[in-house]
Amino acid sequence: MEKTYQIIWADDEIDALLDETSKALLLKLHVDVVKCNNATMLEEKLKNVNYRIDAVIVDANFTARDFTPSDETIVSGLRRAMRLIGEYRHLPFYLYTQRVNLSDLVDEDELSYFKDNNAIFFKGNGLLPLLNRIKDDVDKINSAEFQIDNQYKQELNYFQIFDKQCHAKSYNLIRELLKQSREGSLTGTERYFNQFRSEILENMNAVSAYFGIVPEGLSLNNFSLFLCSKAEKFKLNEEILPKPLHMMMQFIVRMVQDGSHKRASLQYEVHQFVSEREDTLIIQSLLFAIIELISWFIPYLAMHMDKQQNLANWQFQD
Numbered sequence: 001m002e003k004t005y006q007i008i009w010a011d012d013e014i015d016a017l018l019d020e021t022s023k024a025l026l027l028k029l030h031v032d033v034v035k036c037n038n039a040t041m042l043e044e045k046l047k048n049v050n051y052r053i054d055a056v057i058v059d060a061n062f063t064a065r066d067f068t069p070s071d072e073t074i075v076s077g078l079r080r081a082m083r084l085i086g087e088y089r090h091l092p093f094y095l096y097t098q099r100v101n102l103s104d105l106v107d108e109d110e111l112s113y114f115k116d117n118n119a120i121f122f123k124g125n126g127l128l129p130l131l132n133r134i135k136d137d138v139d140k141i142n143s144a145e146f147q148i149d150n151q152y153k154q155e156l157n158y159f160q161i162f163d164k165q166c167h168a169k170s171y172n173l174i175r176e177l178l179k180q181s182r183e184g185s186l187t188g189t190e191r192y193f194n195q196f197r198s199e200i201l202e203n204m205n206a207v208s209a210y211f212g213i214v215p216e217g218l219s220l221n222n223f224s225l226f227l228c229s230k231a232e233k234f235k236l237n238e239e240i241l242p243k244p245l246h247m248m249m250q251f252i253v254r255m256v257q258d259g260s261h262k263r264a265s266l267q268y269e270v271h272q273f274v275s276e277r278e279d280t281l282i283i284q285s286l287l288f289a290i291i292e293l294i295s296w297f298i299p300y301l302a303m304h305m306d307k308q309q310n311l312a313n314w315q316f317q318d
Contacts, residue, residue: 002030003030004030004031004032005029005030005031005032005054005055005134005135005138006032006034006051006052006053006054007031007032007033007034007053007054007055007056007057007134008033008034008036008042008045008046008049008053008055008056008057009033009034009035009036009056009057009058009096010036010037010038010039010041010042010056010057010058010059010062010077010081011036011037011057011058011059011062011096012037012038012059012061012062012063012077013059014035014036014037015035017123018033018035022127025127025128025131026131029131029132029135031131031134031135034049034053037062038062038063038064038065038077039058039062039063039064039065039076039077039078039080039081039084040064040065040080042056042058042077042080042081042084043080043084046084046088053091054091054134054138054141055091055092055093055094055134055137055138056081056084056088056091056092056093056094057093057094057095057096057130057134058077058078058081058093058094058095058096059077059078059095059096059097060075060078060095060097060098060099061074061075061077061078061097061098061099062074062077062078063076063077064076064077064079064080078095079110081093082110082113085113090141092117092119092134092137092138092141093113093114093119094114094119094120094121094130094133094134095111095114095119095120095121096121096122096123096130097120097121097122097123098122098123098124100122100124119133121133144179144182144183145179147182148175148178148179148182149175152178152291154295155174155291155294155295156171156174156175158294158295158297158298158299159171159174159175159294161298162200162203162204162294162297162298165207165301166203166204166206166207167203168199168200168203169199170199170200170203170294173192173195173199173200174287174290174291177192177283177284177287178287181280181284181287186280186283186284187278187280189274189278189279189280189282189283190259190271190274190275192283192286193255193256193258193259193260193270193271193274193283193286194260196252196256196286196290197220197256197257197260200290200294201220201223201252201253201256202220204223204293204294204297205218205220205223207301208223208301210307211301211304211305211307211310212307212308212309212310212311213240213301213304213310213313214226214227214314215234215314220253220256220257221253221254221257223253224249224250224252224253224254225250226240226314227240227241227249228241228246228249228250229241233316233317234314234315234316234317235314235315235316235317236313236314237312237313237314237315238313240300240313241296242296245292245293245296248289248292248293249293251289252286252289252290252293254267254268255268255270255282255286256286258270258271259271259274259282270282
């Protein structure tokens, strides 16, 4: 079935704009239009429409309240529509106007949203360029990549910082797994255990040792125990890993260590279980646990880069 795009279009001359030619073009491009004559109607439609809206088109010259066509100097509708942009940030707005000299009507900063997003279209160029742009933007917004990059913007930024600090390649791994998880396309998940270990845990251990946060040469199991204040040979003056993350840290390390090997004799037989059942939930649980771990680690590292102070936080004990 062909995808349909739902848009709200606010213009005091909307009925004249939607002539037979325009309707044929909209039908061809699978675009449905909700018509508004003024900004009050636009606001009501945005609040009360009971189905998905993908985008909004507004005119430069239209009124906030009146139903009759306005003259070319009235921009109360545009100004009210611009306030709605802040309220409906998930929707792209487009300015479709006959006026070329928009600065004669409104200040430059009032058009900043449309200018910054290259979202000003002129009626003299026809409707097709605007509709094609709307379709492209909506497809992008609805893509898994766009949604992941927006929903996990801060978390993915932490992995970019982690990669620069550790010379690792975790960002692409985590972003791709989030995308596949969103799409439901995860397959062959047993291979990710080794990537979690080599790209994230081992690098985290190495950079922690470099800055003296942990002793050098710790195995991953001992690294986990050290962060959780459970290493037998070491005493911490101040706790490193927050207590709510202790069990999660141990879960990550144990599952990743076990899942990185195919031998059935391992304690948890994770690799065998995941490969035989084509399981994806274990990898997804590890994925989000690792995101939580790195989201703690990068801010902590930023505040603990003095090696001598870090070394003073722990001692060997008999």
